[in-house]
Amino acid sequence: MGAIIGLRRWRHNPLRRTTDLVEAWLALAALLLVLVAAPLVGAAVGASVQGTLQRAVRDQRKDRHQVAAVVVRKLSRGPLAPDPETPSGRDTRSRVLADWTAPDGSPQRGTVVAALKSPRPGDHFSIWTDRHGRIVGRPLDGTTATAHAVLAGFGAAVLSAGLIEGGRRWILWHMIRRRYARWDRAWAKAGPDWGKADTGS
Structure with missing residues (x-):
């Protein structure tokens, strides 16, 4: 959800800062990764687990x-x-x-x-x-093995999406901290008399 909100910063706005543009790119990249990479990771994990479990099914049918x-x-x-x-x-x-x-x-x-x-x-x-x-x-049956593989793939996709969103929020948090630090330095430069009359500012 945060990625979609971040895309609103793409609008042309005279008050837009460079960091706003970086946040928008970050949001777009995170959204694309969630939509493309997470399902691919889920499919890969599901296929790997399916192969392993189906081998176990065949082995158990031979031995039991x-x-x-x-x-x-x-x-x-x-x-x-x-x-x-x-x-x-x-x-x-x-x-x-x-x-x-x-x-x-x-x-x-x-x-x-x-x-x-x-x-x-x-x-x-x-x-x-x-x-x-x-x-x-x-022995494990093929249907149960497939169900476990599907659950593993779904879990991997959800975990991947969570990690991508967590990474986006972590980067954003560091960007905001830097922004606040710059604001603090700017306020310190302006001094305690900023905005008062007859201070020469």
Whole structure:
């Protein structure tokens, strides 16, 4: 907004100072950078993050496998907090002792968190493991990766615009300080009697 206000100083005005013209150029440069450079920075950051996350998606799909597990028994602890990755966020999860077969064929048994409200022995549920049967998190999906990349690009564009406007204000602040210092020197030269009658001025 300050950049647009600064553009008004372009008008022809006999009282316009050189610093007013510099402020106008500064405002125009900041406005152009906000409109052109900030979106380019956002697009570049978004594309870079998208590439990195999509590589992570491919790697995780290769290394993580969904396998069926069977409840051996429910453990004494009560239900756990809702899983934030489920669509509703309301699915109760319970800690159970379970058996499963790893992708390499080895039998596994361990404590896992099952997306079951009231798990009973013999209930089946899905878990994610690596190729050796160790429990791992659910792999990142492509849609979530794209959403994260878009948010990163948007954040980078907004941050760039903020830095440009902050830089413009910082330069303007220094210019105003110099202007005030010149005014102080001019007033000091004029002396305390400036404008009084019969002072020879």
